[in-house]
Amino acid sequence: xxxxxxxxxxxxxxxxxxxxxxxxxxxxxxxxxxxxxxxxxxxxxxxxxxxxxxxxxxxxxxxxxxxxxxxxxxxxxxxxxxxxxxxxxxxxxxxxxxxxxxxxxxxxxxxxxxxxxxxxxxxxxxxxxxxxxxxxxxxxxxxxxxxxxxxxxxxxxxxxxx
Numbered sequence: 001x002x003x004x005x006x007x008x009x010x011x012x013x014x015x016x017x018x019x020x021x022x023x024x025x026x027x028x029x030x031x032x033x034x035x036x037x038x039x040x041x042x043x044x045x046x047x048x049x050x051x052x053x054x055x056x057x058x059x060x061x062x063x064x065x066x067x068x069x070x071x072x073x074x075x076x077x078x079x080x081x082x083x084x085x086x087x088x089x090x091x092x093x094x095x096x097x098x099x100x101x102x103x104x105x106x107x108x109x110x111x112x113x114x115x116x117x118x119x120x121x122x123x124x125x126x127x128x129x130x131x132x133x134x135x136x137x138x139x140x141x142x143x144x145x146x147x148x149x150x151x152x153x154x155x156x157x158x159x160x161x162x
Contacts, residue, residue, distance in 0.1 A: 016052055018085030023094050024122070027086075028114070030101030038131045039138070042106045044150050047120075050130065051076050051083035051137030075135035078127075083137040087125040095119035095144055107152050118147045 018024035027049065029042060041048045054072040078087050089096055098117040100109040108117060120141040130136035143150070 016082035016085060018082065018089070020081055020084035020088060022085070023089035023092050024082075024085040024096045026097035026099065028099045028101055029104045029109070029117075030114075039128075039136060042100075042104065042108065044106070044108045044143075046140070046142045049086075049139045049141060051078075051080065051086060051139065053077070053080040053083065054132075054134055054136065072130065072132040072134045072136075076137045077135075078125075078137055080137075086122055086137070086139050090122040090125040090139065093121055095121060096141065098141070098143075107154050108150050110151075110153055115151055117143075117150060119144045 015028045015030065016024060017026045029040075029047070029049070039048070039050050054074050054076040076083060078084055086096075096119065098120045099114050100106075100117050101114045102110050102112045109115070120143050122139050123142050124138075124140040126138050127135055128138050
């Protein structure tokens, strides 16, 4: 929500902002290693990101809540607009704004709130079978050279104690 309010990343909840025609404008890494999927890997200057979709968010009669963190229950596709946006960015090579949130477990994520990590290029987009057993849209992103160094938050526990 904070990134949306500050006009850094438009969707208040979704991790990918963009359109199938124009490409991806921004993504937020806000959970687990890179995003919210176990398949993600964040190395700071580069990361592998999993697309959106594949989760039933409406809930069921047994669990009627809107489950934003529901497990994957079906295959992702490049027809889903956010996934198509990132795929388009892989084709055009236009830069994508990257923001890391405090729920990301890497040393490049802040202790609280969000931090702008700079501009990255989507180097590759492909389909793969995820750890969940379902197909996922995968993206390899690499930070564009010539930017200020990434901030590092090495000891989050010590910073939280301050």
